[in-house]
Amino acid sequence: MRLDLLKQLNAERAARRATILVTSLDGSEQRLVREAEAAADPLADELLRRLDAGKSGVVEVAGRSWFLTVQVPPPRLVIIGAVHISQALAPMAAMVDLDVTIIDPRTAFATPERFPGVALVALWPEEALVRLPPLDPYTAVAALTHDPKIDDPALEAALKAGCFYVGALGSRKTHARRVERLAASGLSQELIGRLRAPIGLEIGAVSPPEIAVSVLAEVIAALRRSGPWERTRENGPTRAGP
Known part of the structure; x- marks a missing residue:
């Protein structure tokens, strides 16, 4: 060569x-x-x-x-929130060859003891996403904190970057309020419409591990349903900025 x-x-x-x-x-x-x-x-x-x-x-x-x-870049999963669902989701995602990173500014939650062997970034998403490789069409983002101050900036960045999957935990009522906030921040209805919420496939999941299964299944479905080139052509090369 x-x-x-x-x-x-x-x-x-x-x-x-x-x-x-x-x-x-x-x-x-x-x-x-x-x-x-x-x-x-x-x-x-x-x-x-x-x-x-x-x-x-x-x-x-x-x-x-x-x-x-x-x-082709290896697919990765960025999890927002070091919560119980994340504890089950992170090792399962690693088993299907997703490169996993967890972002959560709450240092009491984002600890190596709770997430052994997982890349942890104990910063607010706005700071963390500047330090990490840029979000891209080969990245999935799952927001799991239920806290708009943590989830919303990450969701906005992921939607702008054209990530192949963007999902958020919460009821339909919670999601309706989230849509209002994202629209107020300037996101188009087309972009907001790509957000999967309530997160995960509808399998009747109740416990954190069951919810993690439903989330991972939805991520895999999104990854396999359309190839990376299709995603890039549909969403454009826009990347999340600082």
Whole structure:
């Protein structure tokens, strides 16, 4: 691989941006295609399919053979609130290969003893999200505190960033008030409509572990229902800012 392409590939990986390294099998050509550029590439159909599947492989197009090396960011789950549901949700999410981070400014809750082996950020979401890698279409956000001061800033940032899943705990009455607050903050009805609330699939969950199962199932469904390229095209490349 050319050194300049390797540097670009590593930079895109660090920024959690999907790319494909396109290499002709006859050795005559090699280029790096970023996710946002794929639709305009001569191999657009194959590139989009590969981005959607997240798998590398050989393709034949117009009599030429190409190897497509696909680099897609690993999906992650950002949980807002170090609560009982989170204690069950975090290890289950890790088991299905989601990279889990928990944000909660309440240091009495966000402790290693309650969340062994989990990345904890004991800051308000506005501060935490500046320090963490930017939210993106490969990230799910689940707000579980019931506290608007903690949940709302995270939800607003997640919706603006086009996260593939954004959910919030609370009754329908609670959610109606949440919608009013988010609208007052300037979010469009289209963005607010992407918020899953009450959070989780309707399975009659009662206990924290059962609710965690319903949340994780909904996250997985959102991840599998549409590929990352589809999500990026629908929601745009907008990222949450400071």
